[in-house]
Amino acid sequence: MDRRSFLFSASYILLMGRTDLFSIHDDKIKVVVLGVAQDGGVPQLGCNCERCTAARIDPEKRRLIASLGIVTPKGYTYLVDATPDIRDQVYLLNKDVERAVKDPKIPVDGIFLTHAHMGHYTGLMHLGYESISSKNIPVYCTGKMKRFLEENAPWDQLVTKENIRLKRFEEGESIRLEDGLVVEPIKLPHRQEYTDTVGFKIKGKQRILIYIPDIDSWEKWGSNTEKFLSEADIALVDGSFYSGDELQLRDMSNVPHPPVKKSIERLSGSPDLRSTKIYFTHFNHTYPILNENNAIRKRIRE
Numbered sequence: 001m002d003r004r005s006f007l008f009s010a011s012y013i014l015l016m017g018r019t020d021l022f023s024i025h026d027d028k029i030k031v032v033v034l035g036v037a038q039d040g041g042v043p044q045l046g047c048n049c050e051r052c053t054a055a056r057i058d059p060e061k062r063r064l065i066a067s068l069g070i071v072t073p074k075g076y077t078y079l080v081d082a083t084p085d086i087r088d089q090v091y092l093l094n095k096d097v098e099r100a101v102k103d104p105k106i107p108v109d110g111i112f113l114t115h116a117h118m119g120h121y122t123g124l125m126h127l128g129y130e131s132i133s134s135k136n137i138p139v140y141c142t143g144k145m146k147r148f149l150e151e152n153a154p155w156d157q158l159v160t161k162e163n164i165r166l167k168r169f170e171e172g173e174s175i176r177l178e179d180g181l182v183v184e185p186i187k188l189p190h191r192q193e194y195t196d197t198v199g200f201k202i203k204g205k206q207r208i209l210i211y212i213p214d215i216d217s218w219e220k221w222g223s224n225t226e227k228f229l230s231e232a233d234i235a236l237v238d239g240s241f242y243s244g245d246e247l248q249l250r251d252m253s254n255v256p257h258p259p260v261k262k263s264i265e266r267l268s269g270s271p272d273l274r275s276t277k278i279y280f281t282h283f284n285h286t287y288p289i290l291n292e293n294n295a296i297r298k299r300i301r302e
Helices: 014-016 050-057 086-094 119-126 143-151 154-162 225-229 260-267 295-301
Strands: 022-026 029-035 066-072 077-080 139-143 164-168 174-176 181-188 198-205 209-212 234-238 277-281
Touching: 029 086, 066 086, 077 086, 086 119, 119 143, 119 154, 139 143, 143 154, 143 164, 164 174, 181 209, 198 277, 225 260
Parallel strands: 139 164, 209 234, 234 277
Antiparallel strands: 022 029, 029 066, 066 077, 174 181, 181 198, 198 209
């Protein structure tokens, strides 16, 4: 197959929705979208908006926090980010997979972390002594993220009790999981209260997927944004907000993300991206696109 006939098994609507799996295949390699919500999930604590209220009534309207799963040809499974929804997400990732590792203390074979914001690493707590007490699960992260976990409670206990094994990577390093499957970190501009931030390029035998759930802006990343994204067959990118005015009680300048409206204007006009399928993820609970039959949703789909 050429790039334009890339095999993928769901529509844009499934990527935005529910707890259904959206899976992308490259030969026997599979990448699974395990969640699409921003760090607080849907429903979000203390929120009574129509989306969060509906999600409390109807589990089908619930949205798990943004995460990916990787399944290798040999049956090993990996997470990209350890979210507060990790219990459900590991189950969804593994339920139809004949895993190579049968040890119940090793629910996944590795975890790749993007950064130290709530929705992206705090699920590590479920690997600890009070829960599964896992055995030396590799956790791939930047040097700053490694130091953060080693030097701050309760995360340091995961290291000292050997629940996790921290594996530092550098930007652009090729982390080979199996023959024909490589993960490369991509350094990104994003709020650095505790650590730096990366996305990931996942390279199969024939296809490339880029995952960028959090970024402050395309402009901060630089003028080569389109050129870089064009290397991918599929790019899953930050879609936290549509127009940037969704948060009524917060100063949006303190939580910068590229509004989807502007991302569409910038990226849809690029000749470099004609062969790249772009999807949005990491939706805030305020996002009107989460409503069924919404005009904004239709506009984005078009």
